[in-house]
Structures are given as C-alpha cells and as structure tokens.
Amino acid sequence: MKQKIIRVTTVSDSLAILLKGQLKFLSHYYEVIGVASDSSGNPLADVERRENIRCVNIQMHREISIWDDVIALGKLIKLIRKEKPYIVHANTPKGSLLAMLAAWCNQVPCRVYTVTGLRFETATGLFRLLLIAMEKVTCACATKVIPEGEGVKKTLIANAITSKPLKVILNGNINGIDVEYFNCSQEVMNHRKLIKEENTFDYIFVGRMVKDKGVNELIHAFLKLYTFYPSVRLYLVGDFERNLDPIADDVQQIIKENSAIKVWGFQNDVRPFFAAADVLVFPSYREGFPNVVLQAGAMRLPAIVTDINGCNEIIQDGVNGKIIPPRDENALYEVMKWFYEHRNDEVKKMEEQARPMIVERYEQHKVWEALLAEYQLLSK
Numbered sequence: 001m002k003q004k005i006i007r008v009t010t011v012s013d014s015l016a017i018l019l020k021g022q023l024k025f026l027s028h029y030y031e032v033i034g035v036a037s038d039s040s041g042n043p044l045a046d047v048e049r050r051e052n053i054r055c056v057n058i059q060m061h062r063e064i065s066i067w068d069d070v071i072a073l074g075k076l077i078k079l080i081r082k083e084k085p086y087i088v089h090a091n092t093p094k095g096s097l098l099a100m101l102a103a104w105c106n107q108v109p110c111r112v113y114t115v116t117g118l119r120f121e122t123a124t125g126l127f128r129l130l131l132i133a134m135e136k137v138t139c140a141c142a143t144k145v146i147p148e149g150e151g152v153k154k155t156l157i158a159n160a161i162t163s164k165p166l167k168v169i170l171n172g173n174i175n176g177i178d179v180e181y182f183n184c185s186q187e188v189m190n191h192r193k194l195i196k197e198e199n200t201f202d203y204i205f206v207g208r209m210v211k212d213k214g215v216n217e218l219i220h221a222f223l224k225l226y227t228f229y230p231s232v233r234l235y236l237v238g239d240f241e242r243n244l245d246p247i248a249d250d251v252q253q254i255i256k257e258n259s260a261i262k263v264w265g266f267q268n269d270v271r272p273f274f275a276a277a278d279v280l281v282f283p284s285y286r287e288g289f290p291n292v293v294l295q296a297g298a299m300r301l302p303a304i305v306t307d308i309n310g311c312n313e314i315i316q317d318g319v320n321g322k323i324i325p326p327r328d329e330n331a332l333y334e335v336m337k338w339f340y341e342h343r344n345d346e347v348k349k350m351e352e353q354a355r356p357m358i359v360e361r362y363e364q365h366k367v368w369e370a371l372l373a374e375y376q377l378l379s380k
Contacts, residue, residue, distance in 0.1 A: 151309025
C-alpha cells in the first residue's frame with residue numbers, strides 16, 4: 001500500500017501551473033491528494049484528470065482574512081485527521097501556514113514547507129512584522145523547510161526565521177522546466193508569425209501586472225526608450241490585478257494610449273510570445289525562484305532581471321542576461337537601451353548561451369527525481 005502525501009497550495013492555479021507534471025510523477029510512488037481553493041482558471045477537476053490524483057477544495061484566500069482563515073484551518077485539520085497522510089507538503093504563503101498548523105495539530109510525521117517568495121521582503125512597518133511572524137510560525141510547525149533557492153535560504157537565515165537545517169533541492173526552483181515543451185518548435189514558430197512585426201526589436205514582460213513586479217518602472221523606462229528608438233516594442237503578457245497591489249494610474253494610461261505597448265493579457269501558451277520577443281524584462285522587487293525567467297531562457301531569450309532571489313541565480317550577468325538593482329528606473333532604461341544598441345553582437349552571444357544554461361541546471365525530471373529522493377529519506 002502506497003504512503004499518502006497531501007500537497008497544499010493556496011489556490012488551484014498553483015497546483016495546476018507551479019506543480020504541473022510533478023504530482024503525476026509522484027503518484028507513481030505515493031497516493032497523492034491535492035488541496036487548494038478552487039479557481040475558474042485552473043479548476044481542481046482539471047488538475048485531477050491531468051495529474052491522476054484526487055483533489056479537495058478548501059477555500060483559502062491570499063490576503064489576511066481571520067474568520068475565513070480559521071474556517072479553512074478547521075477544514076484542513078479535519079481532512080488531515082481523516083486521511084492520515086505520512087507527509088503534508090505545502091508551498092505558497094497562506095496555504096503553507098494553514099497546512100503546517102493543521103498538520104502539526106494532527107502530528108503528521110513529515111511536515112514539509114517549501115519557501116518560495118517571501119512577502120515580508122518588500123513590506124514595511126507592522127505589516128512586515130506580521131508577515132515575519134507568520135513565516136516563523138509556518139517554519140516552526142514544519143519538520144523540514146526547503147528554500148526554493150540559495151537567495152531564499154540566505155534571507156531566512158538573515159532574518160532568523162528558523163534554526164532548522166536548510167537544504168536547496170538540486171539547483172533550486174520548485175518544479176524545474178520542461179525543456180522539450182519550452183522550445184522553438186515549428187508549431188511555436190508558426191504562431192510567432194501572428195505576433196511579430198517586421199523590423200522591430202521587442203521586449204517582453206510575462207507575469208501579474210502589479211507594482212511589486214516592477215511594472216511602473218518598466219513602462220516609464222520603455223516610454224523613454226521609445227522616444228529615441230521608435231522601432232522598439234513591449235509585449236505585456238499577464239493579467240492586471242485591480243485590487244491587490246495595482247500599478248499606478250498614470251502607468252495604466254500610458255499602456256492604454258501607447259501603440260508600441262502590446263497588451264496580450266493572460267495566455268495559456270506563452271511560447272509564441274517568447275519566440276516573437278528579443279529579450280525578457282523582469283524587474284520584480286522580490287521572487288522566490290521565478291519560472292518566467294527559466295521559461296524565457298529555455299526559449300533562447302536573454303533576460304534583464306533585478307538583483308533579487310532566484311533571478312540572480314538563473315542569470316549570470318553578461319553571459320545570459322543583465323542584472324540591475326530593483327526599483328531603479330534609470331538603470332532599467334540604460335540596460336534596455338544597451339540591449340537595443342548591441343542587438344547584433346553581444347545580445348546574439350547571450351541568446352546562444354540562454355538555453356544550454358537552463359537545460360543543464362533546471363531540466364524538470366532532474367528536479368522531480370531529487371524531490372523524490374528527499375521524500376524517500378523522510379520515509380525511512
């Protein structure tokens with residue numbers, strides 16, 4: 001009889017996207033149950049079918065909502081008591097806090113917390129103290145803490161979040177990258193033709209359109225660049241969040257009025273957009289270990305990233321991209337300008353390095369095998 005694992009994320013989008021393929025791989029060795037709050041974009045029913053696992057819908061919210069959080073905690077405690085798993089493994093902040101508390105209450109033998117993005121890094125005042133306290137509680141309830149990358153590990157240590165041993169799995173990232181899927185296949189290149197204009201140099205941003213991702217700085221830097229180089233374009237791929245950390249009103253107006261900024265919205269398949277672009281721009285304020293940078297690299301795109309956790313582990317400055325300080329609009333403008341002016345020489349060399357560096361370090365099955373080995377150590 002297989003041992004039972006419960007994997008918890010706050011919302012089903014994370015089960016569907018962040019852990020795509022991993023849960024099916026693990027189901028060959030364990031009975032896997034996925035737990036998350038169901039969402040219309042990636043419903044749990046679809047995750048069940050694709051990953052060949054059982055899923056349970058427990059409503060959880062990313063934002064702090066004490067009454068709803070208490071209800072969700074009670075449901076998790078009840079579920080874990082019923083299922084009696086050997087391992088509860090959680091990622092994403094709110095889902096992890098509730099899952100580790102519930103698993104601790106039930107004295108689950110192995111309680112695993114994978115730390116991805118640390119929200120307190122960009123918070124201030126009492127809210128920062130609250131977020132730090134939440135991280136400390138989550139880690140205290142866990143029996144094993146896995147930082148998603150070396151940067152996250154250093155941040156946990158620097159802020160005295162936990163005294164538990166910290167080990168990054170393989171080279172970092174929670175799920176690795178499917179390098180066969182993220183490749184410039186003929187199908188992808190055919191779709192690329194529908195996106196790419198002739199004789200333009202195209203930057204791309206993929207992610208949530210929020211302040212925390214550096215979108216305000218990106219738009220202002222691009223607007224300045226466009227005044228000098230009218231052949232540049234900027235693709236924005238992702239949803240705008242109106243309530244949680246929205247971008248500035250003037251930035252929204254620039255996006256709306258500037259024809260060189262192409263708004264594509266959320267896309268299930270981002271590959272044709274990567275294939276149509278010349279460089280990824282990802283000026284985020286904080287990350288754990290961003291999948292977008294891995295995906296772009298696998299698609300042979302060099303990247304402009306900020307000097308933050310994850311990004312500065314994937315990108316080697318001057319080799320497969322450039323690294324700049326976060327929240328620095330002028331530095332972002334200068335490096336975007338550099339990429340345009342060196343598009344026919346140094347940038348081409350970066351393109352040649354981009355994919356091999358991702359394949360060597362982050363190929364998906366290597367990450368899955370390394371996680372399986374960690375589980376098997378826990379089971380002994």
